[in-house]
Amino acid sequence: MHKKHIEDFIVLLNEKLNEDTFLLLLKHPHKLPEINAGQFAEVLVEDSPLTFLRRPLSIHDVDYKNNTLSLLIKKLGKGTKKLSELKPDNFLNLIFPLGNSFTLLNNEKVLLTGGGCGIAPLLYLSRKLNEKGCDVHILLAAKTASDIVRLKTYENYGKLYFTTEDNSLGEKGLIIQHSLFKNLSVFKKIYTCGPERMMQAVARLAANNEIPCEVSLENTMACGIGACLCCVTETKTGNKCVCVDGPVFNTKDLKW
């Protein structure tokens, strides 16, 4: 596992992507250490007395050349709202890179599925898989088309598909109703991140087709480094910390 760091990043950009989603581009003051796809950061929300703990957020993308990383964040509560108010040149303190990472394949056909803010870690994953020669297919799900952000960026690393509940983009319905799920056996691996019920549905279909499936969980956390044991998920070998034993789990190990 990589050494963990604590660092004040400089905000380069805070881009509003839709009503409640924004992208933070953060510059490391020195050389950005290596980060794997699926890892996260514990972000300190300053001057926010009602949000006491750090916020665990997926690392959305990494740029070693410019020593930057980005976070794709949905405004869900007081902490993320405060983060949405950050301005260029503000500092943001991160503990990173935390947790394990997705298992990458070489030269295989793979499916990435995401919904809600669960699409955040899939960008860096798709880039890494692309670099490994994989044939990357990305299925993103939302209530409506405007919920889906950063399309052009995802498009750089794989073939994109969509489901929307109101039929405004892609196929109508929930993620597992997409036609890709009718012929899952063409994929060597499925990766998923999003609302728990969505991930469970994807995992069930993957299991039915005997395809390995990795999920990224987002349990509520305090420390992020395996000290407090607050963020556990039930696995077949007992309670495991999502922060250090995860956030990525093979679904066959979970008690779903």
Next chain:
Amino acid sequence: MVDLNVNIGHLKLQNPVMTASGTFGYGLEFDDFIDVNLLGGIIVKGTTLEPREGNAYPRMAETPMGMLNAVGLQNKGIDHFITDIYPKIQKYTTQLIVNVSGSNIEDYLTVVEKLNELDRIPAIELNISCPNVKSGGMAFGTSCSSAAEITKAVRSTYKKTLIVKLSPNVTNITEIAKTVEAEGADAVSLINTLLGMAVSIKTRKPLLSTVTGGLSGPCVKPIALRMVWQVFNAVKIPIIGLGGIMNANDALEFILCGATAIQVGTANFIDPRISIKIIEGIKEYLQSNKINSISEFRGSLILK
């Protein structure tokens, strides 16, 4: 050069700053961030006789200026500690103290006897105040008779430094402190978490699987400080103060109110380097106020 050394029973600490049980793992989790050996000591995670899975998720809820937890003493048991953890933490030169918990006196005694054999563990912290387990735990620490019974039993077998961690969920904490002092405790640490609760009016459900949990963080500090002051005026044994310490200023307040040493708990989650910053801050305060030693400052609260 200021003197930060303090004594807790036979235990000598190079400075009064320790890390609280359950907030610092086994120290190893913090190696990337700090030199753990600079600490006065570390109190490792609550250890029980048998492995425990702890309570179901969700076990944590953020609250204004604090958090509730209901971890429920998840740990792999004393034998796992001895075979797997103890060899790894022997690299530390700082003092290693094990927090001991159990659901009955026999369990406590078995764990304590095993810890008595470990050369690098010079002290235990007897947890009679965990609010998150069904049997034992806090039940031992909320009545004088049961606190006396367990302290007496452990004292008769454990020869090294015995610290008893007290619960704030009592009518009068000084009575419990006096009781464990009379039964031979070398020191008391206080406070453990306060029993609390959080609910959602959206889902109409509690935020913790156990409904209630233990409150910690800066929101509990005034209560912890009051209890340390009360106990300081009631017993002669050293007091280890904890509860919402976020910085050196907070730590100094506890020492001013009579604590010989302090523990940093929840603050470790916000800044994994905070315990070391607190040591530095204490040193700077003493230097700039021309106080030669931390013991000179201890309990020096001016009342009028």
